[in-house]
Amino acid sequence: MNRFLLITFGCMALLACNNSQKSGPTTGEPGSIFFTEFDTPFGTPPFDRIEFADYRPAFLAGMKEQTAEIEAIANNTEAPTFENTIVALDNSGRLLSRVSRVFFGLKSAETNDSIQALAEELSPLLSEHNDNIYLNEKLFNRIKTIHDDTTGLNLTTEQYRLMDEYYKSFVRSGIMLQETGKERLREINKQLSALTLKFGNNLLKETNNYQLVIDNEADLAGLPEGVIAAAANAAKAAGEEGKWVFGLQKPSWLPFLQYSQKRELREKLYKAMYMRGDNDNENDNKKIINDIVNLRIEKAQLLGYDTHADFVLEENMAKTPENVYKLLNEVWAYALAQAKKEAAELQKLIDAEGGNFKLASWDWWYYAEKLRQQKYALNEEELKPYFKMENVREGVFTVANKLYGLNFKKLDNIPVYHPEVEVYEVTDADGSHLAIFYTDYFPRPGKNAGAWMSSFRGQQVLDGKNIRPLVYNVGNFTRPTETTPSLLTLDEVETVFHEFGHALHGMLSNVTYAGLSGTSVPRDFVELPSQIMEHWAFQPEVLKLYARHYQTGEVIP
Template structure:
């Protein structure tokens, strides 16, 4: 913790103080929304003063007085933002949402002014032009190149009129993205299908009934059961309920989030965002927004992305057609005539899975206790990377559900960071699962270790009962913990290159790769213990899980890839295009031949990856791009004959998990694997190989 993080604020505001808390953990109990609101003007003023000091330096621009000076700036604002934006996503309220709406356009204006400042860019550009004579080390050169590229991509080389227009576009996009996310949260939090009697629970196993009872109680409906739009409830309900009418009703609500009319409808927001993004790209010299975004990625061009997506689309669609025929045959045998509907798919596919693989989710779930899966994720990190985890119940999180662990090097006891786990769904939390940082890692001006959080939306169990996960839930936990390790293990000098600050189509490699370890026999037999008997999962059941991994992959790949193709199509439009989002979505799905029995994983009005901010816009493909690498990378351990092979694990830590953005991603992967991957392992993993 450094003095540069404290802001000029009245006594009593935590953001005006150094945090003398254990490990520099934010003092959550002392922070109130009014503190955040009061702190933002002070943070902006301090950052502007830091920038003016860099510009006013009489010395000739060099790496230290310009590039490193920029690295040292905005630390107070970063500390404030680390708290605010994490709370806004994981435990929001009306006051925080009001601040979010107010501050989004303000922050956009602030950053536009800095990144388009002629005097500041002149200094950055001067250092960049003499880079070959500066005797910089590899990380310094990477920082200089990334800093200069960031200014150019933000419009620093534009003329005054274009700068003004780009700043206005960025400001409007910031506000629209905030509105999109808040509208979606309102739709999700306000919906509950309350079930009144036993007949409404037909087909549901006890773990689903218990989760729905807890959800109803949380909404003041004691003694009843509620289907909510949290994936950990809606998906098992759609899987097991034998009430086709209730499946259809709840699926429709899930599918129509963000398009219900009224103040939470996101369709007009999407139309405006797509047009503004296209105009932004044109101002910056790119034919479309997809060209702009992908120019700074591993993929480089929309053509390369489309090539990968279409490589899997054709075999996935063929597999999905066969799967649909199997489901229809089963439904007809049970007396359900007519085609399979999207609301039917999970229900009948579970029956086919049980019939084909004798794998019953209700039988499997008691082996997947949340606490045991967390322990498995920690133990895997210990075996691969030598880490140890000690829970710190004396430390207070931002919500009673949050648990906190200190992470250390097991051999030396050296502090690595803090890890926060926030696992249960609640109305104040946006849907999905993610990793974020309250504080990132850096070694500039002394070592600063990270504070990392994983946020999930698992169904909360009844009091005194263990939380039970599905296989997908358990893989999600490992996935997000892979991201967490990317943040925790970061070991770079400059914070802007640390942890997950890598290209969007590389950032999913550490997370998707980590999923593989959960499904190994070495992990499952040790940690998957039955919630009632304590018996380890039978080896025969593990084999069934492995054999079933390619089951329903036509559906899963079509559901995902259609979303990625629609995202790419939206952002391949030119700036003059007017778009009706749902009509455009329908036309693109018709063009690619979307099966009628399947819907996109994320339909446009609730596609928060793409429209609640800029993170995955023209970038949803990146999960598949990273999967090419993760499938190939795990094969390295299989080929070594040891899923914890020490030499490989050491290289994985050094070149992938610890390196941040200090190298080009292709170079980093090649240093780990010895070569770049091909899609073969991906197609084999998904069961789509010819």
């Protein structure tokens, strides 16, 4: 449970540095807006006042402040106790956490060249700061004293878990190594941090740099009207008005592969998508991947593990690579047979149409859609009108209300980092405040692919007050067009429910300590709440609650 590393490198909070949003004044010197808790409704980030110039000084001040806090704990002359060591450690770094949760969200949802450059500058500093904490022998000795003899401490189950998690984090961070090993580990961590950033930056550039521009209407054969309209909007935004543009965001490339009759264009778009980072250009990731793999192996072996997988899985439910392979092989036997059966069916369809070619990966979606219509008379385009994005979100809220008694109220007084973001207050059945929930659902050039949940602030009890979380969901779902609202595919509907399951995990957190809050659980267990939630999406009784035609209001048949 390396909480500081997770916060500084893994936070996926969101913000914007769009100057048009800076409607209010900043508070004094650069960075000072982060120096205290935000004086805003529910303590939400004041996106209308945060400037890009605030981040660097806030990070530096945050690291300096936490360093002083750590030194005070490590050099405390009193005997180590749970309160003066474990709790003090858990509560340290609040300024650094505050700025990290905001800044690193930008790296995920609204990045630009300045943000990426600053992240690269901060990367070695944050890596060193994290190592300075987890390789601090005085601090570890205090933790070890508590860990090795809990007699008479009367720790609760939660307190024991927190103490044990910190102890394991120090051990897994290399505190037991000799000095030469620690120095090498520090260098490995710095390199891994920089390489991981570079990998993500390259991937985003590859995603944004590619466009399939169509200027011949005949090349749109087979595409639904909504897909064509979205491509026309994309072309207009790209300065190609009168043409059609398809890119590597999922709502663009997937329906093209699913419906386009132009096999050569399907192949072109497919290869552009799946060859990202493998084009022998300035964004190539092959060497970066090789370096990351080798550094991970070296780090794992330095820490006494055979492989990186052994190191990672030790803290997950699976525990060992052997257990993972056992499960995968059990699934593989059935999955491979089914995949071969489906491939044979698709090949028959190709042959029946006179196609003189063997099924390729860029054909799969197209012929699977045809087969689905033939066998089941199921056309996903006919289903999408029943899944207007706003209705799907309302369906998610309704399920949460019926299952857990939660209520959602839209707020218009909370600063947001982008006009498309919406904010809700979440209250319990008795009306008490539980959380703030942000939604950000549409693709943008500065946003990573995929969908995720995280928080601008985690839940914990501090000074006797239950600090409630600020949780958000981010996605890349089908945009509205000039003539239709956002109409989601079945996959997108399932993803909305899935990510909301993660959001519930954060919203309903009710622990004392930040280090155990929300989704601070094994990485394979973290998918359980989301899997449970997504299974409600297409239950008949649930569909009746939200799946209504956006024009007629008719419930899905």
